[in-house]
Amino acid sequence: MSSTRGKKITKTVAFITLTIVCILMLLPIVWGVFGSFRRSGDFTSYPASFFPSKWDAFTLDGYRELFSKTEYIPTHSNEYFPIWNWLFNSLIVAIGGTLLYLIIASFAAYAFAFLDFKYHDKIFYFLIGTMTIPGIISTTPQLINMNMLGAYKSILGLILPGLGGVYGVFLIKQFFSNIPKDLIENARMDGASNMRIFFNVVLPLGKSALFVQGLFGFMGAWNDVQWAQLIIGNAPRTTWTLAYGLKVISDNSESYEATTLVLASAVIAMIPILIVFLIAQSKIIEGVASTGIKR
């Protein structure tokens, strides 16, 4: 009796603590979303208000202003934010790059899981071993490599380095290995070619692996700033991605009046990720839990 009561108290305490933590975690994001609809004069309203303080304070000016700066005006070259191009580039990198990698990686995973060739175990262990090499070692040469391939200052340079990634192959191979070998052998007995086995047997059974890897690929590419700064930071603004463009919007809109505009740009960058998260929330959480990828 006392233990069930103790459990109830523990649960209540946990519930209250978690509620407070969640509110604190989401507070800045909620503030940012409401701030993007708020008249700039309202941020200093007295007494301080978390939400826009009155109905009049709601406005779409931030978004209107942001989208009005998509045209190049020589006298205001710092405030040239071609946000449609950025959105487009980000989508190309995030979706195109991820799909390309999924094809290449799942082919390789099939080879490691079901094709019998010399040293295939050893090669696979070698691949896993390379994951421990810190990425910073190859940052500089990768940049020069991209320049040699003509991908410097273009979004191709954001897609290509990801194609050599090991983690996706590893992840997809682990999923493929759970598919019963008999199934593959039977299909082979029936005279199916490897291509057919791959597309008709393995892919339908292992598509959840591709889905998980795809989600993380999308999120990683959409959120990337560091590599983007190296590859496209010196390029014309139309080849930038949204995540990198945000930083420049923020840097060039220090003034108090621009708060609404800056927050609006942040909201625009967050929407696609939020949509992906809402659609595949359980898959993403499961994926993080089972694979250890964090971003």
Add this chain to the structure above:
Amino acid sequence: MAKQINLLDYANKKEARRNTARKGLSVATFLGPYAICFAMFFVFPLLFGIVIAFSGFDGRTMFPTSFVGFENFRVIFTNKVVARDFWNSVWTTIKFCLCIVPLSILIPLGLALLVNTKCIGYKVFRALIYIPSIFPLTATGLILLRMFGYQYGWVNNFFNISVDWFGNVYATWFMVGFFCLWCGIGGNFIILCAGLENVDKTLYEAADIDGCNKWKKFLFVTLPGIKSQLFLVLFTTFIGYMNLYGQLFILASDNSDPSLRSAVYRIQNILTGSSRGYGFAAAMGIMLGLITIVFSIIQLQIDKERKAGTKRKDEFDAWQKNN
């Protein structure tokens, strides 16, 4: 008769050869594209990096123009300005790591324990705590910049204080740490949640029967149960913050104080700047990578020692049984 056998032999051999050829072809089609990408975008840069670290650049092109031997490394170690800047930034990074890594494991662990009580709506809580981690750092970062703004930020207004959150070095590091925790603990939290869920429930019952209190249960059942997750989290978090860049770039790029520069920040600055010091950048990258590897090996060694500990125990048990 003999001729027939020969013919069969011949046919078998030919068939076998054809099979190997077919097999080789399918291996090539499936593994080929990835092999090419892996070679071009992973192996080549890694090897090329060593070449570049020993090369000089004339400042006009991105290509190495001369072989300079250990000159780049010598400069990194002995040149007054370069050495001081780089090693100070490495030291700054390590100090930051030592502060932030324990926090970004202990806080998610605490939260995961709370979620693991399976209170009402725990799945919702799990998703909500993870949410700040999914957004681009630039988006969440610039919300933070505005919210903690000096004159017009909500925080200063609401609490009626005037703290310049990004004004001096310590305040900025505090904010960077805060940012790292806010948008960085999500992944660790989810991993630890999964670990806690997989701890064998019967062990808790056994511990109950043995009369363990809550603290002992946590120490001797829960912690060993999530050991592998804890090490995974420790490992990835540590490597992640040794490469600290994004958070600092977003919150502190307009403050030029050298103590606000992490090691990767220095390297990134060289690469984005116009000085074309790619040789230095590559050499610095190799140094930083080696430091990370050394720390990782130390961590692995600690893990191993623990495993050896159970090995000794097993040996002892076996010995006892035999006697």
